[in-house]
Amino acid sequence: MNFSLPVISVRWLPVWRRNLRVWRKLSGPALIGNFGEPLLYLLALGYGLGGFVGEVKGLPYIVFLASGIICASAMNTATFEGLYSAYTRMAVQNTWGGMLAAPLDIDDIVLGEIIWTATKSLISAIPILIVAAALGAVHGWGALWVLPVVFVTGLCFGAMALVITALAKSYDFFIYYFTLVITPLFLVSGVFFPLEGVPQAVQIGAQLLPLSHAVEIVRPLMTGQAPPAPALHLLVPLLYAGAAYWLATVLLRRRLMS
Amino acid sequence: MASDLVVEARGLTKYYGAQPVVNGIDIEVHRGECFGLLGPNGAGKTTTLRMLMGATPPSAGSLDVLGYPIPQQARRMRERLGVVPQQDNLDPDFTVLENLITYASYFGLRGPELDRRIAGLLDFAALEAKAGVSIGTLSGGMKRRLTLARALINDPELLILDEPTTGLDPQARQLIWQRLRALLGQGKTLILTTHYMEEAERLCDRLMIIDNGHVLVTGSPAELVRRHIEPHVVEIHGGGVEEWYDTIGRPLVQRGERSGETVFCYVNDERPLLDALSRRPELHFMHRRANLEDVFIKLTGKELREG
Structure with a gap:
């Protein structure tokens, strides 16, 4: 096995641009979903559930929820792209095989795909931000600082998804990852409710996982406050991103070059 | 280099x-x-x-x-x-x-x-x-x-x-x-x-x-055909071909191979074989020049029978 660190070069760019070109062709229906889904969530849960809940940690529930949903959406979007779409390009359409016959290497493809998954996270977060702003759940232009956090979240979950893709024998394999990793993260990372109420062990566990840290930064940014210790909170998803980037590269070298 | x-x-x-x-x-x-x-x-x-x-x-x-x-x-x-x-x-x-x-x-x-x-x-x-x-x-x-x-x-x-x-x-x-x-x-x-x-x-x-x-x-295709195979091929099929080949055909060919219900005869001189076949109207045959496919089958295919 070739465990050496990924080679970083600008050759990731054509990989990323190819995916962007496909997305632009098919983006019409996708954009409707990108706007429609958060709108439904925020209306139904923000107002519906929010009517019962009232304020959470001093915030109207819809404001609390909007910041959580942005992070969860960044995670889900990057995960889907890194699993189903990347697997399709790898194993079904053999798009990567074509790239590897050109002067691109596995390392270029992995980097291009990870940056693309993070780009998709941005594409999903921007409509949510607009919808949330329209519903009055965003305070000021400072909320745009959310976008770099979303991008880092996308890098983290996109890279993790590519590790799973590198190991997958079929699409069915991804169900395990969703059930065992993504859904629990979604539920215990402070997206829908604050973590103060859950058992201590779960709280500590959540601190070791990337999503809750993204939520910790995004929530104050959405409400016009400076986030506490942003560098520390960004470090966790960045560490996950870096480790998964390396692992995905090693595993895909083994899978595609053997 | x-x-x-x-x-x-x-x-x-x-x-x-x-x-x-x-x-x-x-x-x-x-x-x-x-x-x-x-x-x-x-x-x-x-x-x-x-x-x-x-x-x-x-x-x-x-x-x-x-x-x-x-x-x-x-x-x-x-x-x-x-x-x-x-x-x-x-x-x-x-x-x-x-x-x-x-x-x-x-x-x-x-x-x-x-x-x-x-x-x-x-x-x-x-x-x-x-x-x-x-x-x-x-x-x-x-x-x-x-x-x-x-x-x-x-x-x-x-x-x-x-x-x-x-x-x-x-x-x-x-x-x-x-x-x-x-x-x-x-x-x-x-x-x-x-x-x-x-x-x-x-x-x-x-x-x-x-x-x-x-x-x-x-080698070149022509060279491989020349080096590895007899120049003429007669493909024979029809009722009783196996029995005919075992008794009459075999001495007339350099090499024979059975593939399904067809016998492939590889010969340097095709005339004695064609003469013998002309006396057996129930056997269908085709005479052609040897080609690369014959070389390929000889080298990689299973030879069921030596001539």
Whole structure:
């Protein structure tokens, strides 16, 4: 096995641009979903559930929820792209095989795909931000600082998804990852409710996982406050991103070059 | 490395686990020739091609392609290589033109020079009218031609084609052959695998038959036919052919093989055999010159019966 660190070069760019070109062709229906889904969530849960809940940690529930949903959406979007779409390009359409016959290497493809998954996270977060702003759940232009956090979240979950893709024998394999990793993260990372109420062990566990840290930064940014210790909170998803980037590269070298 | 050698492989070997798939083969491909790599399924053809393009590292042996050591400098070599893979991997979400533009971007190619080259390639592939059409509506032959055009996007010196005409109808195959011959006329070097012996015989200047990872023979098609097989073949079938062959036919032939209900007789002089057959109207037969397929079957096929 070739465990050496990924080679970083600008050759990731054509990989990323190819995916962007496909997305632009098919983006019409996708954009409707990108706007429609958060709108439904925020209306139904923000107002519906929010009517019962009232304020959470001093915030109207819809404001609390909007910041959580942005992070969860960044995670889900990057995960889907890194699993189903990347697997399709790898194993079904053999798009990567074509790239590897050109002067691109596995390392270029992995980097291009990870940056693309993070780009998709941005594409999903921007409509949510607009919808949330329209519903009055965003305070000021400072909320745009959310976008770099979303991008880092996308890098983290996109890279993790590519590790799973590198190991997958079929699409069915991804169900395990969703059930065992993504859904629990979604539920215990402070997206829908604050973590103060859950058992201590779960709280500590959540601190070791990337999503809750993204939520910790995004929530104050959405409400016009400076986030506490942003560098520390960004470090966790960045560490996950870096480790998964390396692992995905090693595993895909083994899978595609053997 | 001599300047006219495009591929020079010595002792090329590839193991999967303990199993050698390619076992110490030597390959020399000269500039401007069409080199065929033939062998039954699982002989090691595709693995050999993958090593040549740097898609998988050899387990042992040395390999130079276009003067670059492989796999160390495979990426630089691929800037001057074109590949037509066995399975189409065109981008189904793109049009014909977008496929070419996107593939060009993997080589860092863009701008007016690329536009000119793409116009030429669409013409070459007889796809000018299809530039804006999505891939799903193309016929199998058009897709193959587009794959060939895509492989030429970087104006490569060497083209690797893995079964370029498999699954095509005869007209589509003829068109691909014509284009490949045109590329040879431009001085490009071609390496191809095929299961069609007629294709290999028509296109290849030299070829190599491999089986179980070993080289069986190398040479020009005509040379292999001359060296490895009797010049005449008589194929016989019909009621009682086996009994006739056992009693009358066998002494008249140099070598005989049974395949299904047909007996293949390989002879230096066909006349005594044809005379004998003329006395047995119930037996159907066809007399022809020996060809590459006969060599291939002799070397790789199971011989059920010696003459």
